[in-house]
Amino acid sequence: MSTSREQAEDFIEAAGARLSARRAAVRRLIGVAPSERRAQTQALLLAAGRELIADKGIGGTSVGDICSRAGFTRGAFYSNFTDMDHFVQRLAEEQWDSIIAFVDGSVAGAMPGDPDRPAPETDAELTAGLAELASRLLGAMPISREVFLLQHEFAAYIARTEDANAGASPLRESYAAFKQHLVGVLVEGLASIGRECLLSPEDTTELILATAVRSMRMALDAAAANGDLDTVDVAGAGAADSSDLTAFLGRTLPTLLARLSTPVPQPRGLDE
Structure with missing residues (x-):
């Protein structure tokens, strides 16, 4: 024995x-x-x-x-990955790197072409400026069914496996870098129409991202209920355009930008 x-x-x-x-x-x-x-x-x-x-x-x-x-x-x-956790880590880092590259490539197109153009003076000009900025921000946000699903999987993975006392991981840092790019786009875009964030730029960006997630979830839920899930964009080039996933955000983003921003204070003249 x-x-x-x-x-x-x-x-x-x-x-x-x-x-x-x-x-x-x-x-x-x-x-x-x-x-x-x-x-x-x-x-x-x-x-x-x-x-x-x-x-x-x-x-x-x-x-x-x-x-x-x-x-x-x-x-x-x-021979390439130590275990499944290592594989998921690599996959997540690759995902965030690709998103950052997408945002980087879209930032130039997300900004109004003339930084010296005057700020809107009338309500109509402000409405048009906010609508233009909303459109450009949507163009700089990588949105697809696959991105939506992977984002939730990786967020849950981080919550389940990371030690809060171990410091920031590469995965968490990649996600923070992605959001910071969007913060920069938002701040510069609002400044181009003479406005600034009412809350902190980071909080404002989080609210917009949360609305984007809700918009994608609504579209995917509707597609699933109608049996049309296969027609929803899976990897950025599916049968349906990514605008299907952002229809709600497209309708509400101009209003969000108006409510979450305020005119930039103008410097007081010396004679005042």
Whole structure:
């Protein structure tokens, strides 16, 4: 009996040592630029994981599912990622990096072309300016069914797995950078029509993002109720335009911008 138990303990110890060695080897590869073949393998695995997690959630997606979708063995997965948590971390960071790149590429188009144009003086001019700014902000926000679903999965993942006392993680920092880009767009856009945020720019941006989430959820709920979910934009280029997901936001954003902003105080003249 003791011999069998000792053999089992030796087997478990050896298996643990092999697992630790494999994870250590993968961690060493993380800091090294991958070869073209390895980079392609990682990209295909991440693409498969992105589709599956958007469809079934992190909890409903297994390593086997990802490998089957990507056409690789489990060995290929574990040669590139230490475990499922590492894979999700990489996927989330890639997602936020792509969103930041999208926002960066849209910022120039999100700003009025003439920074020296006079601020609106009449209600009609202000209404037109707010409508233009709302349109440009919508153009700078990457919105799709996949982005919406992945955002919620990653937010839940952060809440479940991160230690509040461990400091900011790369994932949380990427999300903060994404929101900071939108803060800059909002502040500059309002300044171009002579207005500034009534609340802090960060809080104002959070409110707009929350409205965007509500708009997407309303559109997806309606599509699901009508059996039209397959026609909703899945990855930015589906059968339906992303404006389907932002119809509510498109209607309400000009009013939000008006209520959440105030005219920039004009400097008092020396003769006053």
